Amino acid sequence: MLVSARPPADDSLFSLLDDDGQVRPGSRVPEVSDELARKLYRGMLQVRVVDERMMRLQRQGRLGFYMLSIGEEATHFAAAALRPADWIFPSYREPGAAFWRGYSMTDYVNQLFGNAEDPVKGRQMPVHHSARWLNYVSISSPVGTQIPQAVGMAWAAKISKKDDVALVYFGEGTSSTGQFHVGMNFAGVFKAPCIFFCRNNGWAISTDQKHQTAARSFAVKALAYGFPGVRVDGNDLLAILAVMEDAVARARAGEGPTLIEAVTYRRSGHSSSDDPSVYRDPNEPKEWERRDPIDRWKRYLGTRGLYSEALEEQYRKEINDEVSDALAHAEQVAPPAVETMFDDVFAELTPELEEQKRYLLSFPRYVNPHGGS
Amino acid sequence: MPVWNIIQAVNDALRIEMRRDPRVVVLGEDVGKFGGVFRATNGLFDEFGPDRVFDTPLAEAGIIGAAIGMALYGLKPVPEIQFADFIYPAFDQIVNELAKFRYRSGGQYPAPVVIRTPYGGGIRGGHYHSQSPEAYFVHTPGLKVVIPSNPYDAKGLLLSAIRGEDPVIFMEPKRIYRAAKGEVPEGDYTVPLGQAKIVREGSQVTVLCYGAMVHTVVEAVEKVAAEGFDPEIVDLRTLLPLDSETVLASVRKTGRAVIAYEAPKTCGYGAELSALICEKALMHLEAPIARVAGFDTPFPYSLENEYMPSPDRVAKAIRDTASF
Amino acid sequence: MDDHGVADPDRVPSLTPEDWLRIYRGMVLIRVMDERLMALQRQGRIGFYGEARGQEAAVVGSAAALAPQDWIVPALREAGAGLYRGLPLRTYIAQIFGNANDPASGRQLPCHPGTRASHYVTMSSCIASQLPHAVGMAWAAKIKKDNSVVLGYLGDGATSEEDFHVALNFAGVFRPPVVFVCQNNQWAISVPVAHQTASPTVAIKALAYGFPGIRVDGNDALAVYGAVKEAVDRARSGGGPTLIEALTYRVSAHSSSDDPSRYRDERITETWRARDPIVRMRAWLAFQGFLDAAGDERLRADLDAEVRDAVAAEESVPAPPLRTLVEDVFAEVPQFLADQLAEIATLPRQKLGGAHQ
C-alpha cells in the first residue's frame, strides 16, 4: 500500500507535510489512496469530536473521568500501517487506534459508563478499553507495563513462526520507567518484531519533557538497545505512516524492533482532573494550534482535491449522531449485575469467591450516597 | 518407580509438558545451557532448542512482562525467577498485570503464566536467598499459589498448574530440593490444585503446614509421638484456593490446631488459617491456636537455624496445645 | 598499557611511585585473598565465596581515583576497593565467617561487607538495586555542597535491570556527582554479555541519559585509574555524571556454587588469563624500576601472612549472640520482637546452618 519514504538514520526530525499541508519539496511520500486519505481524516475528526463531547459530559457531572487527545490525533493512526492480525498495546491516549480497527461508538461509550454492556464489564475506570476481537489489548493505568508485554507478544509471534507484529504506545514520560528499559532491552536481544511508539507530547502531567531525561531526544535511546530510533513530526500523519511502514517492514522481515518518537503536544489537560494553567504558560498550547494535525491533513486533502466543507459537515454530523445514539443507549443500560464482580478473577469461581458472592447477594444492593456510578 | 528428588520431579514435569504441548516455553535467567542455577531446567535447552528455552537478560520485570505477552498470544510460558527474593522487581507485573488481566478485560484476556521460583531458608543464603514471600501473592486476587513438599506432588501439581487457565505462583522449597526424595511415577499424572493431603492421621491436634516445613513438622511429630502424643499432619499443597474443607474437618475432629510456616509470623499465611478456623470452627476448639513461624526480622545468615521454626519449636507447640 | 606492560609515558596519569605501588598492593591482596578463601570454601570452612580474579585492575584502579571523603556503593565484586580504602581486612574476614566480630552480626552472606567508617556501603545481593542509592547519595552530597563524589559499581548483567535505567536517568536529569563504573566481565552467571544487550557496548548506553560514556581496558590499572580520575574530577567540579565501562573478563567461576565449564568455552578464558592485570601491572612497575622480583616476592609473602593471620584470628570467633537476631530491625527492639526472642531463649541452641547451594 505504502511506498517507503526512507526515514532518517539519525534522530533529526522527519516530516513530510509542512503546516499548510504541502508536501515538502523533494520528499518521496507514501502512497495513500483517496479512500484511505479520507478515512484517516474521518478517523481523526472522530477522535476530536468524541473528545469534545465527552469532556462536556464530564463537566456536567454525567461522566466520572475522561482523558483527551486534542492535538495528538495523528499518532493514533500509526495503527493504520498495520494489518488486522497485528497487535496493538495502547496506553490510555490512543482511542483512534481502536476506532480504526472497528471499535464501535457504542462499545466506547459503554466502557466510559462502565455499564452492563461495557466490554470490560465495568471493571475499569473510563478510557481503559479492551477489545480482544480487534487484537487491541487491555489498557492498564500503571504506565509502561504494556511495554514488556508487547515485546513478549511479538517474541511469541516470532517463536510461533508467524509474521505478526506488535505496536506499543506510550508517552515520553513513560520512557523513564524501568518497564521501558526492560522491554526495549529484551526486544533488542531477541529481535522481537515490536514497534515502540513514543508519543512525545511534551508533558507527563505537570512534568515537561526536559525534566524527564537529559538525553538529546527520546529516539536516541534506541541506541542503548542496539536498534534504530527515529524521530518524526507527530502532527504529520503522512510522515508517521512513512516511518511506520518502514518499521513494520523491518519487523516482518525479521530485522527486529524500531523506536519511533512522535513529537507532538498535549494541548489539553492531562485528564479531566487536571488544570494545566497551574504549571505551564497558556500560550504554549496556543502555539501548537497552528500545527494542528487534523487541519494539516485537511489541507493536504485539499491539495489532492479530496476535501470539501460539505464533506467535513457530513462527517461531523455522522459522528455526532453516533455519539448521541451511543450516549442515549448507554445511559439506559443498567450497571453490571452484582454477581459479575466475582467472575473472571479466575477461569472458574474458587470456593472462597463462591462463598463471598453468596454472602454479598444476601444483602440488598447498596447505593453509595456520595455518588459514583 | 524411580526415586527422585524435587528438582528431578520438576524437571520431568517440564519435559513431559513441553513434549506434549508445543505452546509451552521456558524463560528466565540461566535456564538455558546452564539448566538453571538449581538445575531444574537441565537438559531442556538441548532437547527443545533455542526456540522453546530462553536465557533472558537480567531483568525480572522483563521476564514476567514478556511472559504475559506470550500468554496473551496463546503460548504457555513457564518463567523461572531464580530466587523468590528477586521476584520484587517483577512485583508490578505480577500484582498489577498478571493477576488482573482477565478481570480487567472483562474475561477477554486471560494470562495463564506459571511462575516457578525457589523460596525459603535453610541453605545459608542470607537475606536475599532465603525469603518466603507467599503471603503477598495469596493476598493478590487472581493468583493461585502452590507449594509442594515432595517430588510426587511437585510433578503432579506443576503439570496441573501448567494445564490450568489461571496464573500460578509455583513456589519450590529449595531447602529440600535435593533432600526430599520419593517415588515418582514415570509419565503423565496430575495432582489437582486445591486439595490438601493428610500426611499423618491423628486424633489430638491438627498441624497445618506446607513446603519445607512439612518435613520439620514430621520430625517434630516423630518426637512427640514417641512421648504418646497423636497429632494429625495436613500438608496444604495449594495455599490458594485453599482446601478449607480438609482443614476444617481435621480441626473439628481434633479440636486443636498448630500452624507451622517459615515466613515472618505477622500477617503470614498462618494468620489467615487461624482466622478461618476461628470463623468456622471456633466452637470445636479446645485450646488456643498456636503459630510457629519465622520471626518478624529480616532473614539472618549466621543465626538462620535459630530463625527458622525448628522441630523443637514445633514439638513444643504441639505438646503445649495438646495438653492445654 | 599493552598486554606486556608497556605504556606511552606521556599518557600515564601522574602519580608517585608509592601511589602506584599501593595500587599494585591492593590488586595483589585481592588475588591472595581469593586464593586463600576459595581454598577455605572448598574445605567447607566458609559457606560461600565469590572471586574477583582477573578484575583486580578494574576494582583497585577505580577506587584509587577517589578522595577520602568520597563514597563507594558496591556491586558484588568490589571488596578489594573497600580494603584499598581502609576497610580493615579482619573486619572483612569476620563478615565472611559471619561471626560475632562482624559489624553486621552475621546477617548476610559472605562477601557482603560494609562499614560506615570506610565509606563503603553495605551491599545487597539484589542486582542493580544499589544504583539508585548511589544517585541519591550523590544528589544529597550536591544538596549539602559537601564536595564528595559517589562511585557506584555494577556488572554488565546489572545494565538490564530497571534500577539501572532509573538510576542513570535520574543522574542525567539531576546531575549529581556520581560516577558509574561497570565492570563488564562479559558474563552474568551463564549469560554472555551479547545476550544481555544488543547494544555494541555498555558505554554507549550513556547516550540514552545525556552524559558521557567511556570504555576502558579494564585489565589496565593505569587506564582505569586515568579514566575514573577524570570522571571523578568532573563530577566534583559540577560537571555531572559519567558511565565508565571497564572491559575485563570473569576468568573464575561466578561464585563457589558455579561451574562455568557447563556453559562456556574455557579456551577463551585462557586467552584472558594471559592478559592478567596483575602480571601487566607488575611488568610496568618493573620497567619503571619501581619494583623488582624480590620486592614482589616480599609483598606477596606479607599479604599472604596477613590474610592467614586474619583467617586464623577470625575463624575461632563464636557466632553472634542470639539477641542480634532481633536487633537492628528497628532503631530499638520493640516489645513484640523481644517476646519472640524469649520464645526460643529457653530452647537448646541450633547448629550453624549448612552450606549455601
Ligand SMILES: Cc1ncc(C[n+]2csc(CCOP(=O)(O)OP(=O)(O)O)c2C)c(N)n1
Ligand atoms: C507507574 C505509574 N506511575 C504514575 C502514574 C500516574 N500517571 C498517570 S499518567 C502520568 C504521566 C504519563 O506521562 P506520559 O508517559 O508522557 O504520557 P501522556 O500522559 O503524556 O500521554 C502519570 C505520572 C501511573 N499511572 N503509573
Ligand SMILES: Cc1ncc(C[n+]2csc(CCOP(=O)(O)OP(=O)(O)O)c2C)c(N)n1
Ligand atoms: C535482582 C536479582 N536477580 C537475579 C540475581 C541472581 N544473580 C546473582 S549474580 C547474577 C549475575 C550478575 O551479573 P553481573 O551484573 O554481570 O555481575 P558479575 O557477577 O559478572 O560481577 C545473577 C543473575 C540477583 N542477585 N539479583
Ligand SMILES: [Mg+2]
Ligand atoms: Mg507525555
Ligand SMILES: [Mg+2]
Ligand atoms: Mg558480569
